[in-house]
Amino acid sequence: MPADGFYRPASLRLEHGRTDPDARYTDWLDAKALVREVLGPVGPGGSGEYLPVLWDVGRDRAARARPRPAPSGGVLLVPGALLQGVGLPFDVVVHLRMSAAARRRLTPPDQAWELPAFDRYDQEVDPAGLADAVVLADHPDRPALVLGGRFAS
Structure with missing residues (x-):
């Protein structure tokens, strides 16, 4: 949904x-x-x-x-994107984290105008800090689950 x-x-x-x-x-x-x-x-x-x-x-x-x-x-x-920080009562949040550099590399040119919104979201909300689990998605073909600051094997 x-x-x-x-x-x-x-x-x-x-x-x-x-x-x-x-x-x-x-x-x-x-x-x-x-x-x-x-x-x-x-x-x-x-x-x-x-x-x-x-x-x-x-x-x-x-x-x-x-x-x-x-x-x-x-x-x-x-x-969905940009969902944390607006008071949604989720039971569990998994944040797919992508660095600003990876976003710029992977975002299609016609959507590049959205990049400042995601930069602002990272700075103002700190979605990785609020999430129950974080998946590093800089390389979508090789995601990495972060547990307690360490990568899951």
Whole structure:
């Protein structure tokens, strides 16, 4: 259940232009909707039914998805960028860490405008410091799990 299904409409997300890194960092994700429609319902005391997607970013309209039941004892994965530091009540966070140099090397040119948002995120949030586990992803074909400051073998 990717977090990008909870991005805001383009009129809000792109209010400052299509390539504004500050808006990418602060304005794209509707964190309240993600909590209301997903994390709250699957969390303790929730209904157990979550909305898999709220907004269809490609068509820029409501996705009109139906709620789905979470499997009993199941695990819901919410992959996405820039998710820490906004108060999302995750039980466990695995951070895929990529150095600024690797991001610059691996980011397609048409997405390079986003790089300052990720640099700011690293500086302001310290996602690796907040995460329960960190996977070094500078070389996506050779990820490395960091445990207690040491690489896992």
